[in-house]
Amino acid sequence: MSRRHRSVNGRSAAAPRKKFSNASLILLGLILGLAGALYYAWVVAPVVYVDASPSRLSDEHKAEYIFLVSQSYAINEDWPLAQQRLAGLDDPAAVQTVTSLLETYVREQRPSDHIANLAVLARQLGGEAPVIALFAPTPLADEPPTATATITPPSPPAATPSPTPQPTITPRPTVTAVPTSIPDPTAQPTYRLLNQQQLCADDASTPQIEVVTLDALLEPLPGIEVLVTWDGGRDRFFTGFKPAQGEGYGDFAMTPDTSYTVTLADGSPEISGLRIESCDNGEISGWRLTFQNLILQPESPEP
C-alpha cells in the first residue's frame, strides 16, 4: 500500500526523474555511441587506403622508397624523374628526410655505393650537411681558384730516397704505426681526397702540409703512412702522432720554392703541385688534405 502510494506520489517519483533527466539521457547515449563508434572505426574496421600516393607509406617503406629513388637516379641520372618521385612523398622537408636517412645508412654501415647514391640525392636536393659534403663531395673543379694542386694517376714512388729535410713529427708511444708499404699503381685507391684546403695562418708559423685521414664512417684514422715527394727528395710520416690535433692528423713542414706531391701508402690519388703560396691577407700558406678510406669495415672485427 505504502509502496504503491510512493510510486504514484509525485514527490517520490521525481527522484529518478532528476537522476535521469532528458539531457543526461541524451548525453549518456552520446558518450556510449561515441566510444563504441570510435572503437569500431579505429580498431574493428579502420580506414584502408587504396590508390594512395607514397606519402601514405609507413616510415620504413618511405625510407625504402627514398633509397630506390636514389638508386634509380644513380642509374638513369634523370633528375626531373627523381624529383617527381620524391614529390609523391608530399614531404616539405624532403632534404632533411633524405639527409636523416643518409645518416642512418652511415651508422648502419650500409654498402658504400648505397650511401654515396643517397648522398648524391641529398646534394641534388640542396642539402648542405657535412655528411653530404663528405660522401658526395663537390668536384674539385668547383674549388676556389687559389688551389693549384692537381690529382694525377698513381705512379711509383721515387727510386732514390734522400735525407729528410725538416722533420717535424714527434712520435708518441701511444700510437702504433703500420708497416711501410709501397703503393701499387695498378690497384684501385683505398682512399679518396675529400677536401683540399689552403691554410692561411695568422701567426708566423712555418707553412706545412697537414694530412687528416678518416675511415669510411668519417672517424679519425691514425697510423696511416703518408708519402711526400719533391724534386730530388722523399719522406714519409704517419698520422696520429699529434693527438691534440686529432687522431687522424699528421703534418710536414714545407720549404719555399719546392713543389710537393702527397699520397697515402695504402693507395690514394696523388696530390701534386703543393707549394707555399701567398694568401689574400699577405700571409704565406700551407695545405690541408683530408682523405677518406673507401672501405667499410665490419662493426666487430673478426677474432
Place this chain on the structure above:
Amino acid sequence: MSVSFFIIFMALLQKLLLLILGLALGIGLGLYLGWVAWPTEFTDANPSILVENYRQDYAHMVADAYAGDGDLTAAQQRIASLGGNSQAFLLSVTLDAILLGQNEAEIRRLVRLSADLGLSSPAFGPYLSVDGDAP
C-alpha cells in the same frame, strides 16, 4: 491504475527514445571522427596500397636498383611488397614498357629483373641478347 501504468510507460518510452537519440548522435560523431577527421595512422602501410601508376613506377625503381647492386633477393622482396600476384604485375609492367616503346635501357633493366626472377616472354629476346647495363 491503467492510466498510471500508461503514464509510466510513456515516460520510460520517452527516456528510451532520448537514449537512442543520444546513441545515434554519438555513433555518427564517432564514425566521422574515426574514419574522416582522425583516421587510424597505419604503421605498416606497404607499397601494395599505392595507386596503379605509383606501383608501376615502383617496379621500375626496383629494376633500376637491381641493375645497380645486383641483389636479387632484395629485388624479389621489393616486388613482392607490391602485393597480389606481384610477379604477374612485374611481367605486365615489363611488357607495357616494351609495347609502349619506352627507354631501351629502362626496358633492358626490367627484362633482366623479370628474367632473373624466372619470368619469360618472347618479347624479352631482343633485350636479353645484347649486353646492356644489366647487373
